[in-house]
Amino acid sequence: MEGHTRNFTEIKSAKFDDENLETLTSIEQIKVENLVEKCFDRIEQLSSMDNTLPYFYRKEHIRFLERCLRFLSTGYECLDASRTWLVYWILQSAHCLNFKFSYEVLGDVIHFLKKCRCPSGGFAGGPSQLPHLAPTYAAVLSLCLIETDEALEAIDPEGIKKFLWSVREENGAFRMHVDGEIDVRGAYCAITVGRLSGISPQNKLFEGTANWIAKCQTYEGGFGGSPNLEAHGGYSFCGAAALALLNDVSTVNLKSLLRWAVYRQMRYEGGFQGRTNKLVDGCYSFWMGSLVHVIQMLIEKNSCHDGYTINIDELMFHREALQEYILICCQKPHGGLIDKPGKPEDLYHTCYTLSGLSIAQNFNSTKQPIVIGNPDNEVLPTHPLYNIAPKAVMKAYFYAQQHPIESEEDLVGCTKNQHNDEQNPANGQKENEGNADQ
Amino acid sequence: MSDSSDEEFNEGYVMYRHRREWSDVHPIKQNDGKNPIVAIAYSERFLDVYDYFRAILATQEKSERALELTNDALKLNAANYTVWQYRREIIKALKKDLYEELNYIADVIEDNPKNYQVWHHRRVIVEWLNDPSEELLLTEKILDLDAKNYHAWQHRQWAIETFSLYDNELAYIDKLLSADVRNNSAWNQRFFILKHMGLTLETVQREIHYAINRIRLVKNNESSWNYLKGLLESGDFQISQFPDVEAFTEDLYNSGNRAPYLLAFLVDMYIEKTLHIYETNSYDDPEIFARKVYEICDMLANHYDTIRYKYWKYISQKFRTEKERAKVGPNNDDTPANEEATNSEEQKLNGEAN
Numbered sequence: 001m002e003g004h005t006r007n008f009t010e011i012k013s014a015k016f017d018d019e020n021l022e023t024l025t026s027i028e029q030i031k032v033e034n035l036v037e038k039c040f041d042r043i044e045q046l047s048s049m050d051n052t053l054p055y056f057y058r059k060e061h062i063r064f065l066e067r068c069l070r071f072l073s074t075g076y077e078c079l080d081a082s083r084t085w086l087v088y089w090i091l092q093s094a095h096c097l098n099f100k101f102s103y104e105v106l107g108d109v110i111h112f113l114k115k116c117r118c119p120s121g122g123f124a125g126g127p128s129q130l131p132h133l134a135p136t137y138a139a140v141l142s143l144c145l146i147e148t149d150e151a152l153e154a155i156d157p158e159g160i161k162k163f164l165w166s167v168r169e170e171n172g173a174f175r176m177h178v179d180g181e182i183d184v185r186g187a188y189c190a191i192t193v194g195r196l197s198g199i200s201p202q203n204k205l206f207e208g209t210a211n212w213i214a215k216c217q218t219y220e221g222g223f224g225g226s227p228n229l230e231a232h233g234g235y236s237f238c239g240a241a242a243l244a245l246l247n248d249v250s251t252v253n254l255k256s257l258l259r260w261a262v263y264r265q266m267r268y269e270g271g272f273q274g275r276t277n278k279l280v281d282g283c284y285s286f287w288m289g290s291l292v293h294v295i296q297m298l299i300e301k302n303s304c305h306d307g308y309t310i311n312i313d314e315l316m317f318h319r320e321a322l323q324e325y326i327l328i329c330c331q332k333p334h335g336g337l338i339d340k341p342g343k344p345e346d347l348y349h350t351c352y353t354l355s356g357l358s359i360a361q362n363f364n365s366t367k368q369p370i371v372i373g374n375p376d377n378e379v380l381p382t383h384p385l386y387n388i389a390p391k392a393v394m395k396a397y398f399y400a401q402q403h404p405i406e407s408e409e410d411l412v413g414c415t416k417n418q419h420n421d422e423q424n425p426a427n428g429q430k431e432n433e434g435n436a437d438q
Numbered sequence: 439m440s441d442s443s444d445e446e447f448n449e450g451y452v453m454y455r456h457r458r459e460w461s462d463v464h465p466i467k468q469n470d471g472k473n474p475i476v477a478i479a480y481s482e483r484f485l486d487v488y489d490y491f492r493a494i495l496a497t498q499e500k501s502e503r504a505l506e507l508t509n510d511a512l513k514l515n516a517a518n519y520t521v522w523q524y525r526r527e528i529i530k531a532l533k534k535d536l537y538e539e540l541n542y543i544a545d546v547i548e549d550n551p552k553n554y555q556v557w558h559h560r561r562v563i564v565e566w567l568n569d570p571s572e573e574l575l576l577t578e579k580i581l582d583l584d585a586k587n588y589h590a591w592q593h594r595q596w597a598i599e600t601f602s603l604y605d606n607e608l609a610y611i612d613k614l615l616s617a618d619v620r621n622n623s624a625w626n627q628r629f630f631i632l633k634h635m636g637l638t639l640e641t642v643q644r645e646i647h648y649a650i651n652r653i654r655l656v657k658n659n660e661s662s663w664n665y666l667k668g669l670l671e672s673g674d675f676q677i678s679q680f681p682d683v684e685a686f687t688e689d690l691y692n693s694g695n696r697a698p699y700l701l702a703f704l705v706d707m708y709i710e711k712t713l714h715i716y717e718t719n720s721y722d723d724p725e726i727f728a729r730k731v732y733e734i735c736d737m738l739a740n741h742y743d744t745i746r747y748k749y750w751k752y753i754s755q756k757f758r759t760e761k762e763r764a765k766v767g768p769n770n771d772d773t774p775a776n777e778e779a780t781n782s783e784e785q786k787l788n789g790e791a792n
């Protein structure tokens with residue numbers, strides 16, 4: 001389905017009004033709006049001659065990814081402890097673009113990820129480093145994205161389980177590494193890699209986790225990194241997605257979470273900010289866009305329980321406006337995507353801006369995607385909870401089911417093993433309704 | 439610090455492989471395999487330092503020279519958590535002066551204020567020393583450069599909470615909010631302090647006035663509105679308990695102000711009023727408030743907050759359902775009104791762009 005672009009002249013009335021009281025926040029906000037306005041003004045003229053605009057630099061983005069998968073400049077030294085992330089960002093971006101790397105290349109990727117695997121379980125950011133939850137998450141998602149048995153076998157669920165126990169706190173929170181910091185990322189990464197390697201959300205490993213996460217919800221509605229911290233887009237995604245994966249939303253205020261989440265979409269720029277009164281940033285296209293999707297899943301799940309439904313068959317943020325920000329303001333014509341106009345491209349922003357584009361285009365599995373500009377601008381769907389190919393999630397679940405590692409005594413108060421075979425992981429809304437009140 | 443480190447690195451700097459005092463160590467190359475993936479074009483110096491770091495990690499050497507080596511490794515990549523972890527082990531083994539380490543990490547934080555590992559290291563050292571006397575000052579220094587630095591706020595909250603340093607925090611927050619009333623991190627900090635003090639009716643009353651005075655300054659400021667709303671919700675109070683708030687927002691509206699946050703606040707207030715009338719079986723006419731809810735939701739969807747048009751339509755429909763439910767009473771589970779609301783065509787959100 002063709003999306004309608006907004007009227008770029010009309011929406012100028014939505015630009016920031018500082019009410020004649022300049023502060024640092026308003027000055028920076030207005031500066032960014034002016035940068036965005038330049039991009040919008042230009043496209044408004046060009047699209048009057050060519051109605052297939054805005055253009056999507058698909059080939060250029062693919063070339064950027066192919067180059068990066070082999071070779072990165074010295075500037076990436078600061079990510080030397082996050083190399084499994086570099087792999088994940090590239091593979092997930094390639095998935096969105098529907099680009100397949102050759103089997104030989106993917107074989108090399110598996111080989112490299114195995115080198116990052118630690119003897120004590122879990123993955124490190126690079127060879128001969130210590131295991132850490134974030135690179136473990138990135139490595140497991142990468143292996144799932146490759147989808148082959150060889151890749152899935154390399155996950156080593158027993159090792160994952162051992163590692164998760166070593167970073168679990170008594171209250172259900174997770175440290176990022178042994179003796180490392182505690183925050184919501186930890187809980188999200190733990191439940192994610194746990195589920196993809198066949199550990200049930202009812203496992204004792206996750207006892208108390210949902211309650212700990214709920215404590216991170218703030219008076220604004222979003223989640224902070226830990227209790228009392230400011231509501232933040234990345235942590236809010238982690239919190240809500242973790243609760244969905246844990247099948248436990250009883251403890252969270254969905255109404256204020258939804259309000260806070262939809263408020264993060266910028267009324268002029270169309271993209272998302274990550275916190276109240278901060279600037280728009282391409283990467284929040286995924287964190288916030290997907291968060292809205294996840295909240296809608298949770299609301300629907302909840303309404304099944306109180307017998308109280310309202311139809312939400314549309315994604316609650318402005319899907320066209322987000323695509324406009326991404327396509328008009330966040331692309332480098334030589335490949336790669338960015339935070340905001342004037343910034344250099346990098347793999348992190350390429351991955352999460354493309355994933356956000358996918359969230360904006362593909363919501364309802366029974367409806368056509370909504371695509372701005374040329375129909376060729378369409379990208380493949382992504383799983384809103386894991387941010388990998390939905391099919392990859394299904395394959396990982398299936399593989400884990402064939403190779404179980406769990407025993408009955410691992411589970412909390414369960415007489416029978418309620419496993420998590422989502423029928424259709426693409427349609428996360430139907431996920432595990434039977435388990436929801438465990 | 440950056441000046442001296444540049445000097446150290448550029449002029450008198452000698453590669454580890456050329457240092458006589460390191461000649462007994464066999465450097466270990468990174469094992470990336472035959473066909474490397476995401477291979478970073480490391481500088482000569484980076485390779486040299488990390489080859490030696492891998493060597494001491496393998497032999498678990500904990501010595502002065504190993505500690506110095508971690509300095510160089512962290513200068514090249516302050517995000518390497520393995521190096522930080524090993525550095526802490528060395529410090530413990532050598533029983534180093536922790537105050538010296540505190541100075542060192544303050545310098546590193548100033549160079550890398552948005553890095554998880556450096557702040558975590560700071561926290562561990564402060565815990566070992568059990569001395570938080572520098573923490574407020576350090577975080578203020580960092581917040582001077584960027585008043586919304588998330589890591590700095592996290593560290594500050596941790597110090598305040600762990601060592602009970604609440605006393606002068608409200609004054610500091612006041613200073614920040616006078617400089618930038620739109621600084622949401624400062625508003626969040628205020629809520630954190632208030633929650634600690636206890637959200638009694640008296641405190642909430644006072645804070646409501648604090649928020650309202652700042653809304654008068656700039657109406658179009660989401661931070662102050664969120665704070666106001668948060669106070670009312672977290673204290674489990676009803677808006678109707680605070681006639682000042684009602685008067686203030688309605689006056690603002692009647693004076694012609696259409697700030698979207700004001701309109702959203704009014705929507706919440708009128709929803710609460712309508713449902714309250716039904717729940718208490720009061721004789722007031724709920725439809726007066728209900729009409730206002732629909733009207734303002736429409737205004738938001740069509741004029742003042744068009745980016746969220748779908749959200750405001752959803753709020754409007756949800757209210758309709760809730761109202762029907764409240765009408766029937768709480769004990770009636772399967773209300774026909776419910777089904778009607780779900781199936782009716784006009785209840786569906788349609789995806790048309792505005």
Ligand SMILES: [Zn+2]
Nearest residue numbers: 281282283339
């Ligand atoms: Zn970003």
